[in-house]
Amino acid sequence: MHETMQARGTEHDFDFWFGSWNVSNRRLRERLAGCEDWVEFAATSEARPILDGLGNEDVFHTDHAGGFVGMSFRFFDPESGLWSIYWADSRRSGLLDPPVIGGFCGDVGVFEGDDTFAGEPIRVRFVWSGVTTPTPRWEQAFSDDGGDTWETNWIMDFSREGETR
C-alpha cells in the first residue's frame, strides 16, 4: 500500500471524468491462470458527481457477454485525502465487493484493496493514467502473492463520446 497511501488528493480528482465516454475494453479471458488470450469489446460510460461533490458515480453499459451494467461509486474522505471505490454489477448484484482505496499523484491514480478470487485472498489494484489527456486509461490488476507480482486483467481506454475512436 505504500504507493497508494502517499497519494493524497482532493475532491476534484475525478472532475476530469464527468460526462459521457466511449470505452474500448481489453479483458483477459482467464484470471491468474497464465492466460494470454484477451477479449476486446466496446462499452459506454457516463459519470456524474454525487454527495455535493464529495463522491461520484458512473454507469458502464455494454452488450458484451450477454450485456451487463456496472456502476462505480467513489467516495472522498477529506480527512485522509483518500478515495474509496466500490463496484456494483448487474450480473452479481447484492453485496458490494470490498473497496479499493488510494489517490492520485499527477495524472496517475493508484487504488488498492483486499478481496478474494476463487476463495483465495488477493490484492486488487486499479490504476488510472493519462487523466489530464483526452484519452485516459484504467487498468485492473490482481496479485495472489501479497503484491509482489501483478497480473493486469482488464484495460479500458476512454475517449469522449462523439469523438473518433
Added chain:
Amino acid sequence: MSTSAQMQGTASDFDFWMGTWTAHNRRLRERFAGCDEWDEFTATIVARPVLGGKGNVEEFRTDYAGGYVGLAMRFFDPGTRLWSIYWADSRFTGLLEPPVIGGFAGDVGVFEGPDTFAGRPIVVRYTWSGATTPTPRWEQSLSDDDGQTWETNFESDFTRVEDDR
C-alpha cells in the same frame, strides 16, 4: 436476523419508491442515552433505478444540522432474493458502513445488519411500512444487546411531490 432473513422479495420491491418525495423526519437527539427529545426536520428525496432495475439509488437532501446529502444504494440479489442497503453521507464520506440486508412481506420491509456505535457492536434495523400506501414510513432502530431490545432513533414519513417529473 430471523425476521429479515425470512422476508424475501423481487427486484420490483422498491418500485413504489421511485420518484420525488418530501420526508418529514423525527430524529432522536442522543442515542443509547435514555433520551426522549426529538428533532423534527424535512428533507427532499429523489430515487431512481440503477443496474437495469436490480438496484436503486436515493438522494436525501436536507438543511438540517448545517445541511447534508445522504445517498442510499440498494442492490437486489436474485439468488438470495434479499436486498443489501448501503448509506453514504456527505458529513462522513470515505468507507461505506456495513449494509443492512433483508426484504419485504406485504408492505412491511425489514433490513438488519451489524455495525458499531461508540466502539461497541450493535445491530442496525431499517423498517419500511405502508409501502403500498400514499404515505410510506421508514424507521431506523439500533440494538446494543444483539437484537433483544431496540431503540428507534429516526422516523421518516413520506409524501410524494406532485409535479414529479
